[in-house]
Amino acid sequence: MIDSHCHINDPSFKDHPEEYINLGKSAGIAEFLVVSYDEKSSRIAVDIAKNYSECFAAVGIHPSDVKRMKKGDLESIEKLAKNDRVLAIGEIGLDYYWDKEKEVQDQQKEFFIKQIDIANKLNKPISIHCRDAYEDCYEILKSHPVNKGGVMHCYGGSPEMAKMFIKLGFVLGFGGTLTFKNARKPKEVLESISDKDYILETDAPYLAPDPYRGKQNHSKYLHLVRDKIAELRNISAEEVDRHTTENFNRIFR
Numbered sequence: 001m002i003d004s005h006c007h008i009n010d011p012s013f014k015d016h017p018e019e020y021i022n023l024g025k026s027a028g029i030a031e032f033l034v035v036s037y038d039e040k041s042s043r044i045a046v047d048i049a050k051n052y053s054e055c056f057a058a059v060g061i062h063p064s065d066v067k068r069m070k071k072g073d074l075e076s077i078e079k080l081a082k083n084d085r086v087l088a089i090g091e092i093g094l095d096y097y098w099d100k101e102k103e104v105q106d107q108q109k110e111f112f113i114k115q116i117d118i119a120n121k122l123n124k125p126i127s128i129h130c131r132d133a134y135e136d137c138y139e140i141l142k143s144h145p146v147n148k149g150g151v152m153h154c155y156g157g158s159p160e161m162a163k164m165f166i167k168l169g170f171v172l173g174f175g176g177t178l179t180f181k182n183a184r185k186p187k188e189v190l191e192s193i194s195d196k197d198y199i200l201e202t203d204a205p206y207l208a209p210d211p212y213r214g215k216q217n218h219s220k221y222l223h224l225v226r227d228k229i230a231e232l233r234n235i236s237a238e239e240v241d242r243h244t245t246e247n248f249n250r251i252f253r
């Protein structure tokens with residue numbers, strides 16, 4: 001399995017990456033995409049990716065972090081993104097759940113577009129964080145196409161919009177929320193797409209799957225997401241592994 005979205009660069013893991021990676025490996029994880037949310041976490045992600053052959057990095061500024069950006073951060077992201085170990089720009093996008101003021105939302109849009117420009121300049125895909133903003137996100141992706149596509153991380157939109165994002169060259173990332181009892185929407189989406197359209201993720205340390213909901217997440221729990229997908233799509237766990245690995249490699253390599 002490939003964990004397409006985890007934060008080994010998070011303060012809870014960054015001082016012991018080896019311990020994290022070994023635990024993940026013994027639970028069947030072959031590769032980890034370490035996704036960033038600001039300039040500092042991007043530098044840490046690239047360091048981890050340089051030091052551990054199982055790890056790759058995504059660098060970028062999360063929408064909720066744009067208001068804390070410092071001068072020169074974007075230039076630094078672009079410089080880091082040139083490294084071969086960096087597979088994507090992310091996580092970038094829009095979050096209207098936490099930021100309701102129009103001024104902040106406009107700023108999020110501006111930096112989302114600027115980071116799409118970096119991705120296109122370097123010919124890399126993007127990892128999108130989108131919460132309560134699917135329509136604006138879609139409009140931006142339509143007017144600023146991403147050459148290499150990418151992933152809608154932790155997809156929580158409708159089945160109809162899922163098809164629209166897939167048409168623009170995106171796959172959908174599914175994680176712990178899929179295993180929650182009240183997860184009607186992601187289940188509907190997963191039943192409406194093809195085997196080419198989804199990849200696995202944990203978002204560790206966040207969004208631990210059932211029965212660990214509310215606790216610290218870890219890549220070692222990814223098999224719970226994989227097994228849920230197998231159950232919902234009525235295919236074997238091995239088939240989910242094969243499809244998700246192929247899909248990850250098609251987008252990110």
Ligand SMILES: [Zn+2]
Pocket residue numbers: 005007035091203
């Ligand atoms: Zn994340």
